[in-house]
Amino acid sequence: MAQNQAALQAVSKALKALETTLAGQQQDVSSARQALQEVEREMADLQQKSLVLNQTVATQKAAIARLGEQKSELQAQLATQKDQISAVLRLAYKQNNQPLIKLLLSKQRPEDVARHLYYFSVLTDNQQQQVAKWVEEQNLLATTLRTEAQLLIEMEENKERLVEQSRKLKSQQNKRTLAIAAINSEAENTIGNIARKEKELAKMTELIDQLQSKLASLGLEFPDLEGRTNPKGELPWPVSGRLKNAYGQSFDGSVLTWQGWLIAAPLGTDVLAVQRGRVVFADFFKANGLLMIVDHGAGIWTLYGRNQALLRDVGSWVEAGDVIAAVGQSGGYNESGLYFEVRKDGEPQNPANWLQKR
CATH class of the missing domain: 2.70.70.10 (Glucose Permease (Domain IIA))
Incomplete structure (x- = not known):
């Protein structure tokens, strides 16, 4: 498999070298057409980068939409568990279990909370499962929110790059118009x-x-x-x-x-x-x-x-x-x-x- 891959890479390298040689041999002698070629090469590069950026932005939009749905589902699930968690807190209060109350209401990371829950024997197995599920979904919601925020930042950066690419492309289009005008003028005086x-x-x-x-x-x-x-x-x-x-x-x-x-x-x-x-x-x-x-x-x-x-x-x-x-x-x-x-x-x-x- 490695030998086949190496052979394919060698063929690709040889083809690229051949293309460079042939393209160089076919350079146009007309200065106006050379100018057009340079402009259109630059425009092609900008177009390709814009295509990639647009695809990236579309992918990011789709990912953000999925994260939004996931966030809504988690928030709905956590809302339905509110009464159950409240019952656990009331039980802990009745038994004067201040450490448990402080743990559940603390701002510790959810994964840290989960590691400490087993210390509290006051909870039944069912209650422990309810709290563990609640902690897990809190953790997943926090991760979802962080990922969503990061994707939004990256998407806005890509949109700014697209605006800059569009500005450069417009400049190249103006140059192209001038190059074509020069070619048309040149043609009137040639064969x-x-x-x-x-x-x-x-x-x-x-x-x-x-x-x-x-x-x-x-x-x-x-x-x-x-x-x-x-x-x-x-x-x-x-x-x-x-x-x-x-x-x-x-x-x-x-x-x-x-x-x-x-x-x-x-x-x-x-x-x-x-x-x-x-x-x-x-x-x-x-x-x-x-x-x-x-x-x-x-x-x-x-x-x-x-x-x-x-x-x-x-x-x-x-x-x-x-x-x-x-x-x-x-x-x-x-x-x-x-x-x-x-x-x-x-x-x-x-x-x-x-x-x-x-």
Whole structure:
């Protein structure tokens, strides 16, 4: 088991080193696009931290709600035992058992009270059980109140962090607007978007080829993916949304065509892995923005681009239906959506042939 874990860690380390090398090779020469890339990387980091904080706050809220219910139940139970404990105190008073009265009315910790109760033989077994139960519930109530108070403090601190993250994100969004304006201005004085798109398509093919070649040379085999059945027509959609641009459709009326699907969806919508696999790339890549590539074995890869945040690291395993990213508009776009590709042995495939019919 330890050997398998060590092997998995070695594979993850090799994949991360490979990703860093390839991402560095694909740096954009345009200063405006470099600025956009830096801003969108920072925004992705902030988005990811905000997602984690929001999840933490939600968990804390749920825990506080449960503690509140527990507190109410304990307080109700203690209220019903009030008469029974009063009877014990009256008995002790009648027998002039001042030490017992002082113990029960003291401000000692409930657990300390419990340790001393056996000294008082004046109590019957039933009465001792009643007092022991009362002390136990007092102790549990005190613990509940302390835990609730600490969680409230931590939750408020996290909410303050979220406000600060939101402020930073707004600042980055303003920078992004300026970077996109600079890119649009630059495009008017260059060979244009069509020529640029052609180069980007070639770069994507180059990236895939390099990934495949490097993975093969490193001997990074994923035995868990061997023997997979052909999933054509069975894969779930990676995101719930409207198909905006389809495979093979002309790009802006040119001879270039879309190599995948653009699925319109609101910002932050969950992006799901369509099948079990391993993440082999998770970084910013040119006009694809924040891009994740998953190797499913048998030469089948899926690509998820334009994300707001990437939620899985290179080398990690994913299952079908796992949330791996959040829909965004990274890459310099004004509308949110997921760019999705299926590749078989490096060649783009029509997602319509692989995904379930809708």
